[in-house]
Structure formats: C-alpha cells, structure tokens
Amino acid sequence: MNEKDVLKQSVKVFIGGLIIFSIVGFVLKQISFPLGFILGYAVSVLSFYIIIVMSDVILKMGQAIRFVVMMFIAKMLLYIAGFMLAIKFDDIFNLISVFFGYFVTKITINILGYIKQIGR
Numbered sequence: 489m490n491e492k493d494v495l496k497q498s499v500k501v502f503i504g505g506l507i508i509f510s511i512v513g514f515v516l517k518q519i520s521f522p523l524g525f526i527l528g529y530a531v532s533v534l535s536f537y538i539i540i541v542m543s544d545v546i547l548k549m550g551q552a553i554r555f556v557v558m559m560f561i562a563k564m565l566l567y568i569a570g571f572m573l574a575i576k577f578d579d580i581f582n583l584i585s586v587f588f589g590y591f592v593t594k595i596t597i598n599i600l601g602y603i604k605q606i607g608r
Contacts, residue, residue, distance in 0.1 A: 491540050495533070498596040502529050505592060509585050524574055524582035528589015531570040536593045538563045 505525055513521035542559045545552050567590065574581040 491536070493600060494536070494593060494596055497600055498529075498533070498593050501596045501599065502592050505529075505588065509588075512585075518582070520578070520580055520582040521585045523580055524585030525589040527570055527573060527581050528586040529592050530589075531566055531586075532590050532593045535563050535566055535590075538566070 502525075506522055509521040509525040513519055538559055542556055545555050545559075549555070570586055570590070571583070574583040574586040
C-alpha cells in the first residue's frame with residue numbers, strides 16, 4: 489500500500505463521512521458540521537503529506553533529527569490550528585466534526601490494511 493492509494497481511498501471515506509455530517513447538520517440546521525469535517529479532512533491530508541516528506545528525508549539523509557523534529561512540530565501546530573479555528577469560529581466549524589475529520593486518513597489506512605489482509 490502506498491501513499492497514492494491511501495489518498496485515493498481517503499476521498500471515498502471522506503465522502504461517506506461528509507454525507508453523515510451533512511445529514512447531522514441538516515437535522516440540527518447547522519452548516520458547521522460538514523464544514524468542520526471538511527476542515528478536519530484538509531488538515532489530515534496536509535499532515536499526511538508532512539509524514540510523507542519526513543519519511544523521504546529520513547530515507548535519503550539518514551539521521552536528519554532536526555528536520556524530523558521540526559516537521560513533527562509543524563504537524564502538531566497544524567492540528568492545533570485546526571482546533572483553534574474550530575474554537576474561534578464555532579458558528580462556522582464544529583469542533584467534534586473537525587476531530588472526526590482528523591481521523592479520515594487513519595481510518596483509510598486501517599481499511600486498506602484490512603482489505604489487504606483478507607486478500608491474502
């Protein structure tokens with residue numbers, strides 16, 4: 489499984505989650521649920537790209553500890569920024585849906601791993 493497969497399949501998981509949060513938003517008459525999920529997914533994809541870059545640097549440079557630490561901090565700041573946006577603009581982004589949006593790529597990796605395991 490490579491990162492391109494994960495990103496392609498994460499779009500399917502994202503659409504499923506977006507449908508769920510759109511229904512919740514429609515029932516509660518708040519657009520903040522799907523918008524928060526979209527924000528969380530965007531942060532999740534950016535974080536995944538940071539992980540890809542960190543992995544490439546580790547493989548190419550060997551011991552690039554400073555760069556890895558900086559990228560890890562950048563990833564954490566990205567998550568913090570998503571949460572801060574949800575807290576600051578709570579009428580636009582729902583905090584809970586941002587939280588669930590963060591897990592889209594992780595859920596996708598687990599689903600692909602499960603499918604690969606069944607296929608053996």
